[in-house]
Amino acid sequence: MKIRIIAILYTIVILICGIVLWNKIGESSSYSIDMLDLNTKRDEIEDKLLSGADIPSLENEYNCKIALVADDGYESMNNYFIKEGMSVFDYREDGAIAGKIAFNAREEEFAARTRNSQIQMLWVLGSVYAAGVLLMFIIWYFYIRPFNKLSSFAASVSKGNLDVPLNMDRHNYFGAFTESFDRMREELKASSEREAAANRSKQELVAEISHDIKTPVATIKATCEVMEVKYKDEDIQEKVSVIKSKATSVEQLIDNMFRATLDDLDELKVTPREESSLIIEDMLGDLRFYGTVEQKGSVPECLILVDRLRLEQVIDNIAGNSFKYAGTALEVEYRSEEDNIRVILSDRGPGVPEDELAMLTTKFYRGSEASDSGKDGSGLGLYLASRFMEKMGGGLELRNREGGGFTAEIVIRKV
Secondary structure, three states, rough: OOHHHHHHHHHHHHHEEEEEEEHHHHOOOOOOHHHHHHHHHHHHHHHHHHOOHHHHHHHHHHEEEEEEEEOHHHHHHHHHHHOOOHHHHHHEEEEEEEEEEEEEHHHHHHHHHHHHHHHHHHHHHHHHHHHHHHHHHHHHHHHHHHHHHHHHHHHHOOOOOOOOOOOOOOOOOOOOHHHHHHHHHHHHHHHHHHHHHHHHHHHHHHHHHHOOOHHHHHHHHHHHHHHHOOOOOOHHHHHHHHHHHHHHHHHHHHHHHHHHOOOEEEEEEOOOOEEOHHHHHHHHHHHOOOOEEEEEOOOOEEEOOOOOOHHHHHHHHHHHHHHHOOOOOOEEEEEOOOOOOEEEEEEEOOOOOHHHHHHHOOOOOOOHHHHHHHHOOOHHHHHHHHHHHHOOOOEEEEEEEEOOEEEEEEEEEEE
């Protein structure tokens, strides 16, 4: 609970106690009467009455009530004085009772002493309140304020702000921790700087390698252009065209990786555009040079929203895994839906253990079958394929095939 709320509650409690005690003192206090003082006042009033002084003026002066025997309401006034608990004295003329002089001394004394008691109570409560406020201030200044500074400092560090030091204050309870926390910040900052330097070094290495790969790829493309001119054989021309197309794809991928490295991006960009669905058949047709591709039916002709380069990369990754690990023909089917086209790629290999299916699209994950086969792999192919399809508005669904084998469904969004 914040100290501010505690202070407000403490103030409310003190106020309530003050009101209750104020009323209690007014109800329960009783005091004695100074009879000597009242006798003196009675004698003075009696002397003035004998000298013919005006009764109303005497009543005002001495705060009393006077009832004469000669008055019509004498008896009722006398009864009223007694009923109200007033101090009543006889007024005598020539030794005979001529009336009554009544003082409301009990009420006057009660009010005066009650006021004194209430004032004393206010002083006591004020002292208690001041002491409580002082105690809360000491707790806030020496304990809560330093702790809040540590909390704020920790939040700042968690956000990566390592440049603001934590000022040391040895006069509070957390003074010993302050220096340790600031040393931790300095170590974290140094570690962060080392990590940033290492990342920059890696990025520079990737950028240099990407730049260096462009040269042999350009040479391959140039060689393909020479072969297209030199050899007129249709089979050679087709193979050279595929090589040239793949070299262009590699060049684009390397260019993207180079740009991603320079821009400090975690993933490669995907830019979907409207394309004809017939490009899928062209991409699958290029796979025949890697292995046998059996197409069942033809792709539904429509416009699709894809990044052509990324879709080709997805198909190549799935087909490459099938040829590498299953070693069977790749069967291709198509299914048209209202909003999507599904390209279904299946093989007749051993499939994947059911408990590993959900992990196949996890970054750097390789299934047990792939790991045990001893074949190279990075665990990025299906991860990137899934990410690329999600960014194109589609998806990738993986499952084992009934009767044995593995199936990958590429969901492609229609325009």
